Amino acid sequence: MSEHADQILPHGRVLRYPFWERLNHWIAAFSYIYLLLTGLAFWSPWLFSIAVLLGGGQISRTLHPWVGLFFFYAVARMYGYWAPQMKNTEVDKQWWRSISHYVQNEDDKMPPAGRYNAGQKVLFWSFFYAAIVLLLTGIVLWFPEWISWNLRWLRYLSVFLHPVAALFTIANFLIHIYMSVFAERGAFGSVIRGDVTLHFAKRYHPGWYEEIVRRANAPRKMTPNYDARIRRAEVLSTTYPFAAEILAFYRRICVIQQKLSKEIHSVLDRQSRLPAAIGTLREQMDLELVLPFAKQALSDVVPGSPEPLALYIKEFLRGSAERWQCHCNDT
Numbered sequence: 001m002s003e004h005a006d007q008i009l010p011h012g013r014v015l016r017y018p019f020w021e022r023l024n025h026w027i028a029a030f031s032y033i034y035l036l037l038t039g040l041a042f043w044s045p046w047l048f049s050i051a052v053l054l055g056g057g058q059i060s061r062t063l064h065p066w067v068g069l070f071f072f073y074a075v076a077r078m079y080g081y082w083a084p085q086m087k088n089t090e091v092d093k094q095w096w097r098s099i100s101h102y103v104q105n106e107d108d109k110m111p112p113a114g115r116y117n118a119g120q121k122v123l124f125w126s127f128f129y130a131a132i133v134l135l136l137t138g139i140v141l142w143f144p145e146w147i148s149w150n151l152r153w154l155r156y157l158s159v160f161l162h163p164v165a166a167l168f169t170i171a172n173f174l175i176h177i178y179m180s181v182f183a184e185r186g187a188f189g190s191v192i193r194g195d196v197t198l199h200f201a202k203r204y205h206p207g208w209y210e211e212i213v214r215r216a217n218a219p220r221k222m223t224p225n226y227d228a229r230i231r232r233a234e235v236l237s238t239t240y241p242f243a244a245e246i247l248a249f250y251r252r253i254c255v256i257q258q259k260l261s262k263e264i265h266s267v268l269d270r271q272s273r274l275p276a277a278i279g280t281l282r283e284q285m286d287l288e289l290v291l292p293f294a295k296q297a298l299s300d301v302v303p304g305s306p307e308p309l310a311l312y313i314k315e316f317l318r319g320s321a322e323r324w325q326c327h328c329n330d331t
């Protein structure tokens, strides 16, 4: 998933799975279920009635390998999306050592899992390697006439390994459904809508949560470079002395903005809060956070500002916090 601050959504939610990851996941899920059902039908005569329900034996036998290709394609894309985040880390080793706490729901005693915990990573790699075995053995079973007599052991091996790998994925699948749908409350919504609450992130994936907070609070590319603005105002006022007064005022505004920005960021850092990343300015505005600083900043603007503006600010500063609130909501 992209590492951008637009991962943070309004109302305290974060994006866990963007659209293409979700779509791909569901292609894998639905094709897997079809393969599972038809595969079980071919495996045992007791289960053949499943194939009858799915359109008959011939149709199931024809579609099974094609849907298998589809499934493998989705798993390969999953690899592209998620493999870099599925590497085994030091935290994962500690996670396995603390597994007894995990099974007792003692989340606070677990090392901080990242976007995926160690169990999810094992599940991912199990699905991935099993899908490769299923693909290779499946191709041999699809075109047995292509295998020369000398290589007939490949057919025997495939007849054995294909169902073994399939049974292995069934165990994986059942664990996956239990863990992601029933054990981690809120995870199912993440593969439907894409987002989770910050509470979910903090509870189940604290390492990922920390990463999101850090990235959100890190200076963005678009963060204004106040030092550069201040320097430019100084240079321009020597180059264009006739505009020195307005440039001096502009320089002063930049200094005040710079101070304000530092103060607000230090509060956000202290509180580990996320600045709103998207939405209109009005939606992003956290009045409680800004008001105490805004009053001081406006008072700092008064000295040296043009007379009408200074008068307006003085009048404005006389208002109560409630009046400020109303004013901000009205404008």
Ligand code: HEM
Pocket (backbone or CB within 6 Å): 016, 025, 028, 029, 030, 032, 033, 075, 078, 116, 120, 121, 123, 124, 127, 173, 176, 177, 180, 181, 184, 187, 188, 189, 190, 191
């Ligand atoms: C009806 C079938 C399925 C359901 C209901 C389902 C549900 C979910 C949910 C809720 C998540 C999000 C978990 C989280 O982020 O904490 C997830 C993630 C994932 N799913 Fe599925 N899934 C299904 C089938 C599959 C299949 C067939 C595969 C195998 C290719 C698969 C592979 C994954 C992987 C690798 C992840 C990310 C890591 C993880 O959460 O384990 N899923 N799935």
